[in-house]
Amino acid sequence: MVHTKSFDLTGFQRDLLYVIAGSDQPSGQTVQQKLETHIDNVNHGRLYPNLDVLVEHGLVEKGTQDKRTNYYEVTPRGEQLLARRREWENQYVAFPHDSNQQQSDQQSLASPSSD
Numbered sequence: 880m881v882h883t884k885s886f887d888l889t890g891f892q893r894d895l896l897y898v899i900a901g902s903d904q905p906s907g908q909t910v911q912q913k914l915e916t917h918i919d920n921v922n923h924g925r926l927y928p929n930l931d932v933l934v935e936h937g938l939v940e941k942g943t944q945d946k947r948t949n950y951y952e953v954t955p956r957g958e959q960l961l962a963r964r965r966e967w968e969n970q971y972v973a974f975p976h977d978s979n980q981q982q983s984d985q986q987s988l989a990s991p992s993s994d
Contacts, residue, residue: 888936892929893964894918896953899939900961904950933957 888896898913899905905913907927914921930951933939938957944950953961 888933889929891918891925892933895926895929895933896938896957896961899933899951900953900958904942904944904952906944906948906950908948910951 894914895910898910902909902913907930910930911921911923911926914926930939930941933951934941937954938960940952940954942950942952
């Protein structure tokens with residue numbers, strides 16, 4: 880098993896990891912459908928080799944739903960990698976819900992009270 884840091888993955892592989900983490904044992908086809916709402920050119924030749932890389936790195940486990948369908952599930956190692964990645968991202972990026980809350984708090988402080 881290869882020791883992996885989130886920076887060792889491509890952006891597409893990280894996206895796969897996020898989609899799998901946010902789903903309940905999705906099939907490859909389900910992962911593809913979810914990604915296609917935001918990413919162009921998610922074909923089998925791109926999807927499955929990248930899923931295999933995540934499995935090889937121990938970030939995702941591949942199981943069998945039936946004879947023709949596999950499912951994917953993020954491993955504890957994959958969850959740790961995602962958590963570390965989010966911590967790193969949060970150092971540099973303010974997410975919209977944070978700034979909306981700050982604006983709301985500032986408006987509340989600026990408004991005269993009706994006491």
